[in-house]
Amino acid sequence: MELIVIGAGPAYTDRRGATAASYLLLAEGAALLLDLGQGSFPNLASTIEPSGLTAIFVSHLHPDHFIDLVPLRHYLRFEFNPPRRVAVFGPTGLGDRIDALHAHPGFAAEALDVAVLSIGTRRMGPFEVEARRVTHTEESYAFRVSVAGSGAGAAAGPGLVYSGDCGRADDLVPLIRPGDTVLAEASFGAGAVPAGAAHLDAAAAAQAAAAGHAARLLLTHIQMGFDRVEALAAAQSAFSGPTHLVTEGDRFEV
DSSP, X not given: OEEEEEEOBOSSOOOTTOOBSEEEEEETTEEEEEOOOTTOHHHHHTTXXXXXXXXXEOOOSOHHHXXXXXXXXXXXXXXXXXXXXXXXXXXXXXXXXXXXXXXXXXXXXXXXXXXXXXXXXEEETTEEEEEEEESSSSSEEEEEEEEOOSSTTOOOOOXXXXXXXXXXXXXXXXXXXXXXXXXXXXXXXXXXXOTTOOOOOHHHHHHHHHHTTOSEEEEEOOOTTSOHHHHHHHHHTTOOSOEEEOOTTOEEEO
């Protein structure tokens, strides 16, 4: 399974070229997308043909994680005759929020098949996607994605655990299997996280990776004003495995 970083930015940033959260997974000719935040659609469209996505999973209902579903909807609606469709799984009310942006009931449904996420595991093409609730908004999810094993009874291989936005590192640990890659927000860099912010810093993300015996840690979603080098150093002090600070266009084998 290949991970391509489509967007690694937070809600706002001065980092030139940054776009908000979006992560593409490729395996066996299929493509799965985790989040589609602001500015990320052009990066997606220049990487793959978006109408071929197997599905999109949205972690929570903050715009820096879903708002570019709007240009995706336009693309699917107007670039093809008849329009093409993509399945989208997200928290309760995602379709209504997209519709409200245009005061147009049914706006999203013209090209997006929006379904409500639930806790548990579902098969999407070659992917197994496990969703688990995490502390952030009223309904926020982290995901573990792996490629399903081939053949009867075959086990899935190492997976990618994506934190979404998460205010409690311990929420991630049950998703992590030994050998996994953890892709975790580190919004507040080397820390500390302000009281009530419901985000992680780099050390907390690293502690979750270590507790779950992950093979690798990828840090993302660092807020403007926090030093990226210091964030990386803070994570490396708490996790002994390979640790990277991701940026748009990075590619990793999982």
